[in-house]
Structure formats: structure tokens, C-alpha cells
Amino acid sequence: MTDTSTAFNPAIAADATVEATEVSKWFGQKVAVSDVTCSFGPGLTGLLGPNGAGKTTLLRMLCGLMLPSEGTLTIRGRSPRRSVEVYGHLGFVPEEDAVYGALTGREFVEYAAKLTGLGDPAAAAGRAIAIVELQDSADRAIGGYSKGMRQRAKVAAALVHEPDILILDEPLNGTDPIQRAHLIALFRKLAGAGHTVIVSSHVLQEVERMTDRVIAMVDGKLAAAGDIGAIRRAMSDIPYRVLIETDDPRRLGAALVGSDAVFGVAVDAAALRVRTTDLATLGRLISTLAKDLDLRFTRFRPEDESLESVFRYLVRRR
Amino acid sequence: MTAALTILRMTIRQVLGLRRFIGLGLLALGPAAIVFLGSARSSSFRATETLAGTTTGVFLNLVIPVITLIMASSVLGSERRDQTLSFIVLRPISRFSIAGAKLAAAFVTAFMLTGLGALALSVVAVIRIEEAGYFAPLLVGTAVATLAYAAIFMPLGYLTERATLIGLAYVFVWENGIVGALEGLAGLSPWRLGLAATVAMAPSDFELAVDEIHSFALGSLQPGAGGSVAKVLVLGAISIAVTGWILRRRDLA
Numbered sequence: 001m002t003d004t005s006t007a008f009n010p011a012i013a014a015d016a017t018v019e020a021t022e023v024s025k026w027f028g029q030k031v032a033v034s035d036v037t038c039s040f041g042p043g044l045t046g047l048l049g050p051n052g053a054g055k056t057t058l059l060r061m062l063c064g065l066m067l068p069s070e071g072t073l074t075i076r077g078r079s080p081r082r083s084v085e086v087y088g089h090l091g092f093v094p095e096e097d098a099v100y101g102a103l104t105g106r107e108f109v110e111y112a113a114k115l116t117g118l119g120d121p122a123a124a125a126g127r128a129i130a131i132v133e134l135q136d137s138a139d140r141a142i143g144g145y146s147k148g149m150r151q152r153a154k155v156a157a158a159l160v161h162e163p164d165i166l167i168l169d170e171p172l173n174g175t176d177p178i179q180r181a182h183l184i185a186l187f188r189k190l191a192g193a194g195h196t197v198i199v200s201s202h203v204l205q206e207v208e209r210m211t212d213r214v215i216a217m218v219d220g221k222l223a224a225a226g227d228i229g230a231i232r233r234a235m236s237d238i239p240y241r242v243l244i245e246t247d248d249p250r251r252l253g254a255a256l257v258g259s260d261a262v263f264g265v266a267v268d269a270a271a272l273r274v275r276t277t278d279l280a281t282l283g284r285l286i287s288t289l290a291k292d293l294d295l296r297f298t299r300f301r302p303e304d305e306s307l308e309s310v311f312r313y314l315v316r317r318r
Numbered sequence: 319m320t321a322a323l324t325i326l327r328m329t330i331r332q333v334l335g336l337r338r339f340i341g342l343g344l345l346a347l348g349p350a351a352i353v354f355l356g357s358a359r360s361s362s363f364r365a366t367e368t369l370a371g372t373t374t375g376v377f378l379n380l381v382i383p384v385i386t387l388i389m390a391s392s393v394l395g396s397e398r399r400d401q402t403l404s405f406i407v408l409r410p411i412s413r414f415s416i417a418g419a420k421l422a423a424a425f426v427t428a429f430m431l432t433g434l435g436a437l438a439l440s441v442v443a444v445i446r447i448e449e450a451g452y453f454a455p456l457l458v459g460t461a462v463a464t465l466a467y468a469a470i471f472m473p474l475g476y477l478t479e480r481a482t483l484i485g486l487a488y489v490f491v492w493e494n495g496i497v498g499a500l501e502g503l504a505g506l507s508p509w510r511l512g513l514a515a516t517v518a519m520a521p522s523d524f525e526l527a528v529d530e531i532h533s534f535a536l537g538s539l540q541p542g543a544g545g546s547v548a549k550v551l552v553l554g555a556i557s558i559a560v561t562g563w564i565l566r567r568r569d570l571a
Contacts, residue, residue, distance in 0.1 A: 065404055066569045081566060088410040094571075098401045100332065114324040115409040157405070 010226030011215055013041030017165055017196045018062055023071030025057050025220075032057040034220040035071075040198050044191035046207035046228075047200040049217035055200040056095055058217070059169050062198075063092050075165060088116065091158030095169040095200075097150055101143030105134055105153045108142055112157035121160075128156040133182060147174030155183065165196040172206055184210050239263070240279055244286065245271040245299035255289050271299070321411045322419040329393050329423035334430070342385050346431045349377035350438030357446045363523065365446040370527035373439060373456070373516070374535050378463055378509040379494065382432045386467035387485040389431075390424035391475025394561070398476055404571055414562035417472075421558055424468040429461060436460040455519035458543055463512025466550045469557035470508065473564065497537065504537025505549065514539045515546040 016039035025033040033054040049055050060066040061073050064080030073079065075086045100108060109128050113121035129138045132152040137145065142153055151174055158166060168187070172180050187210055191197045201207050207214055208228055216223040216231060224231045246252050249272040253265045256274060261282045264275035276282045279302060290297060349372045356372070357365035397403040406416055436456040443452040470488070475481040497503045497510070504510045517525045518541035528535060 060569075060571055063404075063408055065408070065571045067567070084410050084412055086410075087408050090408065092404065092408050094401065094404055096401050098404055100328075100402060100405075102332070111324065111328060112405070112409075115321050115406065115411060117321055117410065 009037075010230070011038040011222055013039045013045070015041040017041055017076055018167075018198065019072075019074050020058065020062060021072045023058070023061060023068045023073060025054075025061060025066065025069050031220050033061070033068075036217070036220075036222050037071075038215050038222060038225065040196050042191070042194045042196050043213065044187055044197040044199065044211040046211045046214045047198055047217065048202070048204060048207050048214050049200075049223065050202050053202075053217040054220035055202075055217055056169055057220075059092075059167055059198070059200055063090065063167060088161065089163050089165050091161070091163035091166045093151075093154045093158045093166075093168040093171050095173070097147075099142045099145075099150055099153060102141060104139050104141055105129065105145070105149075105156070106138040108153055109138075109156045109160050113160045116161040118161055124160050125156075128160040131159060131186065132156045148176055148179045151175055152179065152183070155186075164194070165198075166190060167198045169200050170202070171199060172201065172203075180206075239275050239277050241303045242274045242276060242279070242282065243271055243299060243301045243303050244274060244297065247296045248293070251293055252286075252289060252295055255293060256285070259285055261285060273303070321409065322415045322422075325406060325411075325416060325419035326423050326426070329420060330427055332396070333389055333392055333423065333427045338388075339431070342388065342431050343434060345381055346385060346435030347438050349373065349381055349435060350442045352376065353439060353446065354442045357442075360446070362447050362449075363527075365443075366449075366523045367527045367531060369439065369443055369447065369452075370524050371531040374513060374528055374531065377435060377439065378459065378512050378516075379489070381435060382428075382460065382463045382509060382512070383467050383485070383489045383493075385431050386424070386428040386464050387471050387482060387489075389428040390421075390468040390471035391481035391485060393420045393424045393427075393472055393475065395475030395479070395481060398570070399479065401571060407565060407570055412562070413565035414558060416565060417558045417561035420561070421468060421472050421554060424472045425465050428468055429464045432460050432464045433457060449521055449523075451521045452524075455516045455524070458519060458547075459512040459514075459516030461512075462515045462543075462546045462550050463509045466508030466511055466553050469550070469553045472557060473561045476561065476564065498534060501534065501537030504539045507537075508550075508553075510536060510539055511546040511549055514541050515543040517541040518543045518546075 019039040021037050023033060023036045024031065036058060047055050047059070057066065061068050062075070067081065075090060078086050080086050103111065106125055106129060109125040110121045113124040118124045129135055132155050134149065134152050134156060137149055142150060145153065151171055155168070155171060172183060175183060187197050187199060191211070199207070199210060212227045214228050214231055215225045244252065249267050249270065253267040253272045256262045256265055261276050261278040262274055266273045274282065283300070286297070286300060289295065353369050353372045357368040360368065394403070397406070407413065440453040440456050444450050471481065471485050474485060478484060493507050493509065497507045513528070513535055517528060517536070525541065
């Protein structure tokens with residue numbers, strides 16, 4: 001079971017507004033989320049993990065769109081399924097294109113404002129559209145929008161009632177670099193103003209640009225949590241397998257054996273595979289050996305540094 | 319209340335596309351065309367028989383269920399399938415209010431068409447029978463049957479993608495098969511509730527004609543508008559309660 005004590009668990013936020021306690025979700029035989037305990041407070045938290053890690057399922061449960069098979073989820077201490085009032089504080093941007101194609105962007109955001117019971121929905125919609133910089137296209141049907149524009153329309157609809165909790169599922173998908181930079185700046189600004197902002201992504205670099213606090217998931221489990229530096233450090237202990245192609249793999253293999261940075265070497269006809277926990281030292285070593293042994297290198301490539309493999313390793317280590 | 323009205327208006331706009339309105343509008347006008355053409359050069363009594371036969375055998379038990387099935391099954395079902403339902407349910411609105419607004423939208427959109435059919439039948443009655451007393455009975459009976467079918471087909475449309483198929487099976491197997499054979503179950507048949515209301519309010523020739531052509535139609539039901547309206551309102555309340563419960567207790571995406 002996950003340690004839920006605040007002092008030792010970086011997955012627990014100090015002033016939590018959104019909490020998941022021992023949450024699991026399964027669909028028949030498939031376990032989508034397994035015994036996850038974490039919480040989110042003011043500021044921006046990245047929910048990181050490869051596709052299929054269970055991020056979307058967790059976010060949908062946090063919002064009340066899905067019921068957990070086990071465990072409890074609360075927003076401001078209340079279950080969203082039982083107290084719909086919490087939705088007055090919550091904005092949600094789903095991953096899929098959940099938009100009404102026949103409406104214009106402005107009508108779509110106004111619809112959200114009306115459903116939330118705002119006094120002047122038109123004015124609120126205008127403000128939200130301006131925040132995401134969608135004014136020029138606001139009076140066109142959403143059906144004709146690009147993916148990035150639809151993302152921004154969804155963000156505007158989520159922001160229109162100025163919620164203090166914002167949950168965004170892969171909000172940067174389909175956005176161009178300028179839009180991405182703008183949205184990241186917006187999320188950081190909201191977080192800086194004391195909002196609870198939860199952003200899911202499968203791209204580590206994307207999350208790094210947004211926040212220091214990360215909760216990482218893989219295979220439905222919590223893989224790592226805390227500041228991104230700690231996760232980077234945890235990742236530095238991971239044994240990497242590196243493919244090295246050279247004109248004399250046997251000689252290189254013999255030279256590498258015994259190095260502190262290397263704990264395994266496999267040689268075949270044209271290449272060798274080296275296992276290391278220190279990519280940087282291995283790189284320097286290879287460079288030195290290239291000169292000393294007069295070798296030619298055609299490739300130096302870590303074979304398993306994908307986010308998924310990194311997170312899998314972290315889960316196994318927990 | 320304002321949010322529920324917003325959902326009602328938006329759903330009507332979503333469900334009632336122009337092509338669908340024209341297609342189903344023609345279907346709704348079909349029974350009036352049958353009576354108009356079928357009672358040409360007929361006596362007033364024969365025309366009344368044609369009106370009663372077509373109203374009972376085509377309009378109430380075929381046209382109204384089909385139109386209402388298409389409308390009601392899409393008010394929640396299409397939003398669930400295109401995943402826009404989260405847009406509505408993640409707002410500070412009770413799930414029962416959402417269900418109520420959706421049922422109202424299902425009724426309004428279906429009744430815009432079925433009511434049109436009832437009006438057309440009433441106009442034909444004026445032309446062929448020279449009787450203006452069919453407007454209210456046909457409209458009330460149509461409203462009763464439409465609301466009853468909407469109450470059944472709205473949650474069905476949410477629960478299954480095969481609502482049209484299951485709905486048609488329900489109409490043909492349950493209503494025209496089982497209830498037709500077991501007259502004690504007539505009170506559970508939406509179109510018979512509509513017919514009971516229509517017969518109670520229509521000129522007496524209409525009831526005679528219904529008895530003559532479709533003597534089994536009402537089964538154990540007694541003609542009565544008040545009873546039919548009360549039953550269908552109860553059915554509507556049950557539908558809202560069931561749908562609201564589903565929206566609270568099931569995964570929504």
C-alpha cells in the first residue's frame with residue numbers, strides 16, 4: 001500500500017484541494033488505475049506518464065466522470081458525484097474533441113458560462129476568449145477549427161467561470177509552438193495566482209517547461225512524485241543499454257570491461273551493447289578510447305531511454 | 319432553472335436539423351395524406367372510419383413511436399457517444415435537472431413533428447368529415463403518446479447505441495404483440511394511453527369507429543384524458559429519476 005503520510009510522501013500536497021486516496025479503477029480484467037494515493041494543491045502539478053498509463057482515467061475519476069472501483073476522490077473535501085456544487089470551482093479540459101461542431105467558438109464558451117449560472121455570460125465568454133487569444137476566430141463554427149484552436153476553445157470554456165481548480169488532460173496536443181508557449185504561460189500564471197492546476201502529458205520536456213512538481217504514472221500505478229529534479233536524479237540511476245557501432249567491437253568491448261561506468265558488455269559482429277548507469281562518463285570514456293585505440297564509431301545510441309521504460313523502472317523500484 | 323432551460327434550448331438546436339425535420343415531417347404528414355386520399359368521395363361516416371383507423375393503426379402506433387424514438391434516443395445518446403456529455407455534467411447542475419431538461423427537449427422536438435401530424439389530421443377531418451372537434455383530442459392524445467415514448471426512449475438512447483433497433487422491437491413485439499394479446503397490459507402501452515385520451519375527447523362517432531375497426535386497441539383501458547395525462551406524467555417523472563440516477567451512478571465517459 002502507498003505511504004500516505006504527508007511528511008514522507010511527495011505525492012501528497014500540503015494544502016490539497018483535490019485528493020485521491022487508495023484509488024483503483026478496473027474495466028473487467030483490465031486494471032487502469034491501481035491503488036493510487038496522491039493530492040494536488042495550489043500551483044501547477046504535471047501528471048506525467050506514457051500513453052495508456054492511466055492518467056486520463058485518474059483525471060476522469062477526479063472530476064467525477066468515472067466512479068472509482070475502490071478508494072475515494074474529493075474536490076475541496078467533497079465528492080463531485082454527490083455535490084455538484086464543486087463544479088462551480090472546477091474547470092476541466094478533456095483530451096478528446098468534446099466540442100459542439102455546429103456552434104461558433106463564442107457560442108460554445110457562452111454555453112459553458114450559462115450552464116455555470118454566470119450573470120453576464122456574453123461578457124465572461126469574451127474575457128475567456130481573449131485569454132486564449134481566440135478573438136479572430138470566435139465567430140466561426142468550431143467544426144472548421146484546427147486541432148489547436150479547438151484546444152484553446154476548450155480551455156476558454158473551462159476558464160469562463162474563473163474556477164480555482166483547473167484539470168487539463170493533454171491540453172497541448174495539436175497546438176503549434178506559439179500556441180503551446182502561450183498556453184504554458186497561461187497555466188503558469190493561473191498557478192502563480194493560487195489556482196490548483198493539474199496538467200497531464202506524456203511529454204517530459206513539455207511538463208518540465210510548466211512546473212517543478214510532477215506525479216508520474218505508468219501501468220496504472222504511481223511511478224514517482226515530487227519535484228522534477230528528484231525524478232531526474234531517480235532517472236540517473238537507471239541502467240541504460242547503449243548500442244555502440246564501431247569498426248572493432250571486440251577490442252572496444254575488452255577495453256570497456258573493468259570500467260566503473262560499465263557493468264555489462266555484449267559483443268556481436270558489428271556492434272556492442274553496453275549496460276551503464278552513467279551515460280555521461282561512458283560517453284567521455286568512449287571518446288578517450290577512440291583516440292587511444294584508433295577506432296572509428298558510426299553509432300552511439302541509448303536503446304531504452306523512452307519515458308515509458310524509465311517509468312517502468314521507477315515502478316519496479318518502488 | 320436557467321441552466322436547465324439553456325440545456326433545453328441547446329438540445330433542441332442540436333437534435334432538430336433541417337434535413338431531419340423535413341424527413342420526419344413528411345412521415346408525420348403521411349397519415350393525414352392517407353386519410354385525405356382514402357376518404358375522397360366517402361360518406362362522413364366512412365371518412366370517420368378512415369380517420370379512426372389511420373389514427374389508431376398508423377399514426378399513434380407507428381408514426382409517433384418512430385419519430386419520438388429518433389428524437390428521444392439522440393438527446394442524451396449522441397452527446398454520450400461524441401463525448402460532449404462531460405461538457406454538461408461537469409457544471410453545478412443537478413443530474414436530475416439535466417435529465418429533466420433532456421426529457422423536455424425530447425418531448426418538444428418530437429411533438430413539433432407529431433403535433434404537426436395531429437394538426438394535419440384535424441384539418442383533413444374538417445375537410446372530409448366537416449367536423450372541427452378533432453383538433454384538441456388529437457393534439458392531447460398525440461402529446462400524451464409522445465411524452466410517454468420520450469420517457470422510455472431517452473434513457474434507452476443513453477444506455478445503448480442500438481436504441482433504434484431495440485426501440486422498434488419494443489414497439490412491434492411488446493406493444494403490438496404482447497400487449498395486443500394481453501389486454502390487461504394496455505395501460506403500459508404509450509400509444510394506447512394517447513388513444514384513450516383522444517377517444518375520450520373526440521366526437522362520439524370516433525369512438526364507435528375505433529371500436530368497429532380496432533376493437534382490441536384500447537384493451538382494458540377506459541377512455542379518459544385525465545387518467546392518461548396523469549399516467550404519462552408519472553412515467554415522465556420515473557424516466558427523469560432513472561436517468562438522473564444513471565448519470566450519478568454510472569461512468570459517463
